[in-house]
Amino acid sequence: MNDFIKDTTEIPSLSFGAPEPEPELPVQQPEEKKEVMDDSVLSDEQKAMVNAFVSQIDLANTNGILQYGAGAQKKMADFSEKTLENVRSKDLGEIGDLLTSVVTELKTFDAEEEKGPFSFFKKSTNKLNAMKAKYDKAEVNVNKICDVLDGHQRQLLKDIAILDQMYAQNLNYFKELTMYILAGKKKLELVRSTELRDLQNKAQMTGKAEDAQAAKDLEDLCNRFEKKLYDLELTRMVSIQTAPQIRMIQNSNSVMAEKIQSTLVNTIPLWKNQMIIALGVHHSTEAAKAQRQVSDMTNELLKKNAENLKMATIETAKESERGIVDMETLKQTNQSLISTLDEVMKIQEDGRQKRAAAEVELVQLENDIKKKMLELSAGGQH
Structure with missing residues (x-):
């Protein structure tokens, strides 16, 4: 297409073979005007070129006319032909296939999700890792x-810019x-309204065969x-039809580029x-879950520590209020001592009365009392 990059501002030029120079004839308008081609597309300079070129056209110059x-x-x-080659070589279908491939990659990845792009976060960590791997693979293909x-x-x-130049x-x-066509029609109308008419009139007037043949030759x-x-x-x-075709191609390229x-x-x-x-939502969810677990563990430890502290405090208070020897033990020991003393006093009193008669028994009783005292002392220590 780069062959089309030319200076499109050049003014078209007209040439008629290589005829011999001949004097310029004034352009005469026919007596009866006929429909001519619209020349509004031409500039004033180009219209002047057309009028000037009419005098260079020689209908008798067979090679020039050819x-x-x-x-x-x-x-x-x-x-x-080059425009057609450009259309043939421009395979927009390939671009369409590529765009379809992108959509297919994205849909294939999303199709494996049951409830949208966030549903897989409810699944296991292994599933999440698998989805990340699939995303990485899809991203590589898409890129x-x-x-x-x-x-x-x-x-x-680039083609759109070149198509502007082609247009x-x-x-x-x-x-x-x-x-060329305007100049040719003007020349044709001029010849028919002047030279051909004159020859035809001359042939009718003279009746000569050569004059008739001359008129016939010019008419041919x-x-x-x-x-x-x-x-x-x-x-x-063809040129008229080519213009919209170029714009159609350009529009197709523009749409595809868009x-x-x-x-x-x-x-x-x-x-x-x-x-x-x-992924960010998932990570935030996991972080919140971990934070919740930490908070739950902290609360649980605080509850257990408080319970243990309560029990320890109560037991400590109890122990701190308790004496070395229980009051009940002191009472029992005191009563035993009083009873023992009473019994000793009675024995002593009886002993004095019976000492003489029961010396051996007194000794035994004394041993018993000592023994009992030892037992009482031992019991008091416990």
Whole structure:
């Protein structure tokens, strides 16, 4: 397509073979005006070129008539062929397939989720890791496709600029063909209204065969030139049809470039952001769960410590209020001592009365009392 990059501002030029120089004839308007081609597409300078070129056209120059406008036709034919080659070589279907591949990658990843992009966080850690791995794989595939799409987008933007130049060049060919046709029609009308009419009148007046043949020859030349002009009009119609075709191609390229742009700057970043947000939510959930577990453990430890502290405090208070020897033990010991003393006193009293008679028994009793005292002393210590 780079062959089309030319200076599209050049003014079309007209040429009629290589005829011998001849004096310029004034352009005469026919007596009866006929419908002529619309020349509004031409500038004033180009219209002046058309009027000036009319005098250079020689219907008797067979080679000149044969080559009349042929250069413009050849350029238009080559231009149309190259335009067609450009359309054939531009496989927009490949770009469409790439865009479809991106969507397929994203849908395939999301299709495995039962309740949207966040539902897998309710599953196990192994499942989460598996999803992360799938996301990483999908991201690699998507990035590869996006790299290719980015290259296509740059090429499409270049093609759009070149198509603008192609459109301008096609318009230039259209103007050139229009100028040839306008000049030819004016020449044809001029010859028929002047030279041909004069020859026909002369043939009728003289009745000579050579005069009639001269009129017939000029009329044949006019007819052949008229057919040549019609052929140029067909070529001009190709140029007219090429203009919207170029715009259609350009529009298709623009639409495809916009789709690529939307995919690169909207779809892919949104998909990645969705995953980042999802992972962030999961991490926050896990952190909150861990914090809750720490708080629960702290509260449990505080409760247990408080219970243990309560029990220890109560027992300590009890022990601190308790004497070394229980009061009941002192009472029992005191009573035993009093009883013992009473019994001793009674024994002593009886002993004095019976000492003489029961010396041996007194000794025994004394031993018993000592023994009892020892027992009482031992019991008191416990």
